[in-house]
Amino acid sequence: MHTLKTFDTTMPDVDTLIELIRDHRTTEALEMLKASPALAREHSDRLGQLHGATPLHWAAHRNATEVCQRLIERGANVNDSASDWWLTPLSWGADAGSAEAVELLLKRGADVNQDAIVGTTALHAVAMGGATQGKRDPDAYEKTTEILIRNGADINRRTNQQRTPLDEAIDNENDAVASILRQHGALTSKAST
Numbered sequence: 001m002h003t004l005k006t007f008d009t010t011m012p013d014v015d016t017l018i019e020l021i022r023d024h025r026t027t028e029a030l031e032m033l034k035a036s037p038a039l040a041r042e043h044s045d046r047l048g049q050l051h052g053a054t055p056l057h058w059a060a061h062r063n064a065t066e067v068c069q070r071l072i073e074r075g076a077n078v079n080d081s082a083s084d085w086w087l088t089p090l091s092w093g094a095d096a097g098s099a100e101a102v103e104l105l106l107k108r109g110a111d112v113n114q115d116a117i118v119g120t121t122a123l124h125a126v127a128m129g130g131a132t133q134g135k136r137d138p139d140a141y142e143k144t145t146e147i148l149i150r151n152g153a154d155i156n157r158r159t160n161q162q163r164t165p166l167d168e169a170i171d172n173e174n175d176a177v178a179s180i181l182r183q184h185g186a187l188t189s190k191a192s193t
Contacts, residue, residue: 012036014055015044021058021067029055029067033074040074043082052082053092060093060101068101078110086125091116094126097140099147106151113152119159123148127168127177134174145180155186162189 012032017039020029033039033055044053056076059067068089072078081087086095090110093101102122106112113121126134126144134141149155156164166186169178 012039014039014042015046017055018044018053018058021055021062021064024062024064026064026067029059029064030070033067033070037074040071040076043080049085051084053085054080054082054089056080056089057083057086057092060089060098060105061096063093063096063098063101065100065104068104072108078105078108079114081114081116085117087116088114088122090114090122091120091125094122094144094148095128095130097126097130097134097137097144099140099143102144103147106147112148113154113157118161119157121153121157121165123153123155123157123165124159124163124168127165127174127181128172129169129174129177133172134169134177138176141174142176142180145177149180149184155181155184158189164189 017029017032020032040055042054044051054076056068056071059071078089080089086092090102090105093105116122116125126141126148129141158164164187166178166181166188169181
């Protein structure tokens with residue numbers, strides 16, 4: 001017999017809130033946030049690649065726009081860069097092709113060209129396409145790319161390794177994003193020297 005995990009939302013804990021968001025348990029996450037609004041500004045202390053993430057990072061990654069909105073209303077920083085992976089909530093959303101969350105973050109003041117890690121931006125993240133290299137939902141990655149460009153993303157921004165978003169899209173065979181980038185005049189690092 002399979003039983004669902006339940007969480008005691010009376011014990012405020014940022015990692016429990018993050019787990020609810022990760023598991024798409026929106027109602028429970030919103031209830032926990034309502035009971036403990038300070039959790040919106042906390043960071044995970046769990047060791048590993050995802051160390052330093054906030055609930056907003058995860059809500060953006062899961063395209064949980066209602067949760068994103070509530071977190072921001074309760075003081076979550078849209079430009080928080082304390083995470084050890086991709087750093088910003090905007091880049092986490094872009095990495096997952098979470099178009100609606102990306103648009104919300106931008107409307108609420110996220111810096112579209114903020115350095116995500118080693119010189120990358122959210123546009124580099126969407127070009128890499130997350131774990132599926134954009135193949136899980138090419139339309140979502142296209143839409144996310146268009147939103148970032150429409151909001152002023154530097155389409156030829158170079159990383160510390162001199163790579164442009166188009167380089168990343170090509171190398172990751174993220175053809176949908178590569179096509180959008182080319183339509184907007186993006187260049188590879190070889191072409192832009």
